[in-house]
Amino acid sequence: MKPECETRTKLLTTALELMWERSYGSVSVDDICARADVRKGSFYYFFPSKSDLTVAAFEKNWEQICAKLDQAFSPQHPPLERFSRFAKALYQSQTEKKGSCGKACGCPYISVGLELSTEDENIRKKVQSIFSGYCRYFESALNEAEREGLIPPGNHTETARAIDALVMGLLVQTKIFNDPEALKNTEQSIFRLIGVDVAQSVAAHP
Amino acid sequence: MKPECETRTKLLTTALELMWERSYGSVSVDDICARADVRKGSFYYFFPSKSDLTVAAFEKNWEQICAKLDQAFSPQHPPLERFSRFAKALYQSQTEKKGSCGKACGCPYISVGLELSTEDENIRKKVQSIFSGYCRYFESALNEAEREGLIPPGNHTETARAIDALVMGLLVQTKIFNDPEALKNTEQSIFRLIGVDVAQSVAAHP
DNA sequence: ATAGTAGTTGACTAATCGGTCAAGTGCAAG
DNA sequence: CTTGCACTTGACCGATTAGTCAACTACTAT
Numbered sequence: 001m002k003p004e005c006e007t008r009t010k011l012l013t014t015a016l017e018l019m020w021e022r023s024y025g026s027v028s029v030d031d032i033c034a035r036a037d038v039r040k041g042s043f044y045y046f047f048p049s050k051s052d053l054t055v056a057a058f059e060k061n062w063e064q065i066c067a068k069l070d071q072a073f074s075p076q077h078p079p080l081e082r083f084s085r086f087a088k089a090l091y092q093s094q095t096e097k098k099g100s101c102g103k104a105c106g107c108p109y110i111s112v113g114l115e116l117s118t119e120d121e122n123i124r125k126k127v128q129s130i131f132s133g134y135c136r137y138f139e140s141a142l143n144e145a146e147r148e149g150l151i152p153p154g155n156h157t158e159t160a161r162a163i164d165a166l167v168m169g170l171l172v173q174t175k176i177f178n179d180p181e182a183l184k185n186t187e188q189s190i191f192r193l194i195g196v197d198v199a200q201s202v203a204a205h206p
Numbered sequence: 207m208k209p210e211c212e213t214r215t216k217l218l219t220t221a222l223e224l225m226w227e228r229s230y231g232s233v234s235v236d237d238i239c240a241r242a243d244v245r246k247g248s249f250y251y252f253f254p255s256k257s258d259l260t261v262a263a264f265e266k267n268w269e270q271i272c273a274k275l276d277q278a279f280s281p282q283h284p285p286l287e288r289f290s291r292f293a294k295a296l297y298q299s300q301t302e303k304k305g306s307c308g309k310a311c312g313c314p315y316i317s318v319g320l321e322l323s324t325e326d327e328n329i330r331k332k333v334q335s336i337f338s339g340y341c342r343y344f345e346s347a348l349n350e351a352e353r354e355g356l357i358p359p360g361n362h363t364e365t366a367r368a369i370d371a372l373v374m375g376l377l378v379q380t381k382i383f384n385d386p387e388a389l390k391n392t393e394q395s396i397f398r399l400i401g402v403d404v405a406q407s408v409a410a411h412p
Numbered sequence: 413a414t415a416g417t418a419g420t421t422g423a424c425t426a427a428t429c430g431g432t433c434a435a436g437t438g439c440a441a442g
Numbered sequence: 443c444t445t446g447c448a449c450t451t452g453a454c455c456g457a458t459t460a461g462t463c464a465a466c467t468a469c470t471a472t
Contacts, residue, residue: 007449023321025231029430039451044431046449103324111320113382115229118309127382161388162395165375172374173367176319176333182367189368193398213419235460245421250461252419 008046009060010036016057020108021101024054024115051116055126058109062130068093073137079145080196083163086137087187090167094180106175110168134167135160142194151196162193214252215266216242222263226314227307230260230321257322261332264315268336274299279343285351286402289369292343293393296373300386312381316374340373341366348400357402368399 014036018027029050033040047053072085098104113127138160145151166189173182191197220242224233235256239246253259278291304310319333344366351357372395379388397403 005449022325023231025229025321026325028428030428040431041433041451042449044433048431050430105324106320110378114312114317114378115231115321117382117384118311119228119232124382124384131379131382158391161379162372162391162398165379165388165395166368166372166399167375168378169371169373169375172316172320172378173337173371176323176330176337178323178330182371185364185368189371189399192368192401193372193395195398211419234458236458246461247421247423247463248419250463254461256460 005046007036007038007042011038011043011046011053012057012060015053016061016108019054019057019112020097020105021103024112051120051122054112055122058112058123058126058130061108062133066133069134069137073141075144078150079141079148080150080191080194082141083138083190083194084187087183087190090171090186091180091183094171094174094183098180104174104178104180107168107171110171111175131164131168135164138163145194151194154195159193163190166190166193211252213242213244213248217244217249217252217259218263218266221259222267222314225260225263225318226303226311227309230318257326257328260318261328264318264329264332264336267314268339272339275340275343279347281350284356285347285354286356286397286400288347289344289396289400290393293389293396296377296392297386297389300377300380300389304386310380310384310386313374313377316377317381337370337374341370344369351400357400360401365399369396372396372399 011032015027015032018032018035029040029043032053033043043053047056068089069086072089073082077085094104094106109127109130113123117124117127135157139156142151142156142159146153146156167186170183170186170189174180217238221233221238224238224241235246235249238259239249249259253262274295275292278295279288283291300310300312315333315336319329323330323333341363345362348357348362348365352359352362373392376389376392376395380386
């Protein structure tokens, strides 16, 4: 087991932070090195290019996101309630970020993914796989909801993709309107896509 | 009336084209000038900065989009059918773009908007106003649908915003999955957000 | 004819970009 | 002590960046 080099992880977290707040194009390698207090030579000792650093940063961040998603989508909660927990966590994370950096930042996977997906295939694929990861959480909760008779049978892969799209769109709105309140109806809209009444779930878990 | 200078409009359309296919950061003023066959001096004769050019390009493009939206959301069609037409036009425009440039490009307002909204307030506001424009089309159709008794009364401003989010998310998926087929369930998902059965509308206008 | 205006041109700048590299440091095993 | 490995450093590179500018052309109104 490697003990994981501190400089490397510092670069990883700093890069994600900066690209989240700004963009890929407007964050230079020098910027990243400066905020991480690392010299450029070290940067290129660990990463062959800015693009590779970005992919690695996404990978590391996604692991942390997964931990949060595992909580929201834990089997210990009823399937539909998991979406409520997810919506709440989403709102919370955006509000926190705006509080700490002064601006609503949306989702770095979306912003950077869109910025580079026609030009950098590695980043495109990484972001694509992350979004598939989100869908897997959604789909599994829907499958379980069906098994418990909470929703009728249907194509849950498609519904999960629609939920994914909705959530991404809401995060786009959050950044462009510079306001996390764009997320306030997330839960309700998700349940409409699923085809159940919100009140039904909200009333059961007030 | 000014007869509208050719060089200027060439710069406008070329800039939008390039930023749609790539991104703001990776398209240089030189790139734009080269493809438009215009010298840089002329560029800065018409526009004080790259950012201003971008805002102007968005404004001009939005006018053309509006013409298309006016067709889809024309009062000559039943209110709910307008969404079907919109969904079809959306799919068509993405498919065409992929055919002509080889890649699915999504929506330039979203991509560039996300890329710059924390750094360039002018662009943020322009993109925000464009998205509000979309919502107005959606909301007006919903209001009319209610007036015709097709949908129950409700907060149509919120629903329009949700539809806007969904559509944006689908366009994000289109670019990141590099596949316009991400849009194939657009119509169905919109109707779920509205709260009506797709079949109802589809059957009426096959 | 002349003067003014609208548009065009290409050479120029200063700064910044991503990336390279040879020379180092400090530590651990032999 | 010595070798070797993991990591660090700062100077350096050529290319590219957004933006400037004085000189120029062509047309138009008087």
